[in-house]
Amino acid sequence: MTRLTAVMLLTALPFLALLGRTDDVGDAANLVGLGGALALWWQVVLGTRQISERLCRDRLRVVALHRWLGGCGAFLVLLHPLLETIANRQDPTYLVLLDFSWVESSYTSYGRVALLLFLALWLTSTLLRGAVRHRLWRHVHYVSYPLTGLVFLHAHGIGTFLAELPWLRAYWLALAGCLALLVAWRLAVPLWSHRYRLVARDRLSPTVTQYTLAPLGNRRARHPAPGQFCYLRLGPLSRAHPFSVVGHGEDGTLTFAVKRAGPFTARLDGLEPGAVLRLDGPYGRFTRQARLDDRPAVLIAGGIGITPFVDLVRRHAGPHMSLLHVVSSPAEAVFRDELRDRLGPRYTEERPLVPRARYFVCGSPGFVESTVGGLRAEGVGRDQLFTEHFDC
Known part of the structure; x- marks a missing residue:
C-alpha cells in the first residue's frame, strides 16, 4: 500500500505546485477541477485489477481506496462547476445549458455532459445503491470511462492553467494518453x-x-x-x-x-x-497473515465463505489455527468432514476468543459485518481483523 500511496502523491505534485497561483475564484475553480479529474483518473486505474494488483496486492485495500477517492472526487467534481458559476456570475441554469454552436461553448458543454453523467453515477452508488439492482449499478458504473474522457477533453479545451503552462499541458496529455491505453488494455484483456x-x-x-x-x-x-x-x-x-x-x-x-x-x-x-x-x-492476500508466523489464527466462515480457508487448512493447519463454519443449512456444510479431520477439536462450534489472535472472516456482506461488529464489541482490535466477502 505504501508504494501505491507514493505513486498517487507523485501524480498529484504538479497540481499541488499550482496552489500559489490561485488568486481568485476562477483560479480556485480550475485547480479544484484538475484535482477532481485526477481523482476520477485514479478511480479508473484502481478499477482495473490487472493494473492495481501490480501496485498493491491487497485487493480489499484497493477497493476501499477506490471508494474513498469516489467521495473525494464527488466533492471536487461538484465543487468545480459551482465555483465556475460564481466566478462567471451566472445563474444555476449555467450548470446544465448545453451549447455546441462554437468551439469554447462546446468544450464547456463537454464538462456539463460529464457533470450529468457523474450525477447519475454518484446517485446510483450512494443514495440509490440499496434500491438499484447490482446489474444496473454495474452498467451505470461503466459511464466512468466516457465521463473521465469528457472531463479531460473539457479541461484541455478551456483550462486556464493548461493554456498558460506548457509543461502542465504536456502532463495533462500524458495522463489522458495513459487513460486511453488503460481502457484499451481493459477491453483487450479478456481476449488473451x-x-x-x-x-x-x-x-x-x-x-x-x-x-x-x-x-x-x-x-x-x-x-x-x-x-x-x-x-x-x-x-x-x-x-x-x-x-x-x-x-x-x-x-x-x-x-x-x-x-x-x-x-x-x-x-x-x-x-x-x-x-x-x-x-x-x-x-488477493486475504489469509497471508495467517501464514506469517505461529500467532493464533481464528478462521470464521459463513456458508460458502469457507472456500478461502480450505487450501489454507490443507497446507498450514497447526495448533495455532482454529475454524468456525457457520451454516444455515446442511447443504452449505461442504468440506466439513475433511477440515474437522485436519483440525480436530480446533474445528469449533462456537466463536473462540483467543488472546492476541488474528481473526479472518469470510461470508456474505451481512455476515461479515455482524461478525466483525461482535468481535469489536468483545474487544478485538481493528488490526486483528481481516475480512473478505462475496455477493450472492
Whole structure:
C-alpha cells in the first residue's frame, strides 16, 4: 500500500505546485477541477485489477481506496462547476445549458455532459445503491470511462492553467494518453486471458459444485497462494466473476467450489467436462497473515465463505489455527468432514476468543459485518481483523 500511496502523491505534485497561483475564484475553480479529474483518473486505474494488483496486492485495500477517492472526487467534481458559476456570475441554469454552436461553448458543454453523467453515477452508488439492482449499478458504473474522457477533453479545451503552462499541458496529455491505453488494455484483456478446460465436476451438496480446470497450451496462471481467488469467464466477452481457489495441482490444474446463487453460477452449473473457460488471476492476500508466523489464527466462515480457508487448512493447519463454519443449512456444510479431520477439536462450534489472535472472516456482506461488529464489541482490535466477502 505504501508504494501505491507514493505513486498517487507523485501524480498529484504538479497540481499541488499550482496552489500559489490561485488568486481568485476562477483560479480556485480550475485547480479544484484538475484535482477532481485526477481523482476520477485514479478511480479508473484502481478499477482495473490487472493494473492495481501490480501496485498493491491487497485487493480489499484497493477497493476501499477506490471508494474513498469516489467521495473525494464527488466533492471536487461538484465543487468545480459551482465555483465556475460564481466566478462567471451566472445563474444555476449555467450548470446544465448545453451549447455546441462554437468551439469554447462546446468544450464547456463537454464538462456539463460529464457533470450529468457523474450525477447519475454518484446517485446510483450512494443514495440509490440499496434500491438499484447490482446489474444496473454495474452498467451505470461503466459511464466512468466516457465521463473521465469528457472531463479531460473539457479541461484541455478551456483550462486556464493548461493554456498558460506548457509543461502542465504536456502532463495533462500524458495522463489522458495513459487513460486511453488503460481502457484499451481493459477491453483487450479478456481476449488473451488464460484458457482452461473443465476436466471434472463433482457435486459437493445440492447447491455446491466443485470444478476442476486444466490449462490449455503452455500459458497458465501462476500457482495461487492459500486464500487467493481467480476471475472466471464463460467466454472472452462475458463478465468475469471471482471465486476462491480451494486447491491446485503441480500440473497447473485449479479447483473451485461454487454455490449456485445466480444466473452466472446457473450457467456454470450447466457446463459439461470439455467446456473451455477464461481465467484471470490469482488475486488477493486475504489469509497471508495467517501464514506469517505461529500467532493464533481464528478462521470464521459463513456458508460458502469457507472456500478461502480450505487450501489454507490443507497446507498450514497447526495448533495455532482454529475454524468456525457457520451454516444455515446442511447443504452449505461442504468440506466439513475433511477440515474437522485436519483440525480436530480446533474445528469449533462456537466463536473462540483467543488472546492476541488474528481473526479472518469470510461470508456474505451481512455476515461479515455482524461478525466483525461482535468481535469489536468483545474487544478485538481493528488490526486483528481481516475480512473478505462475496455477493450472492
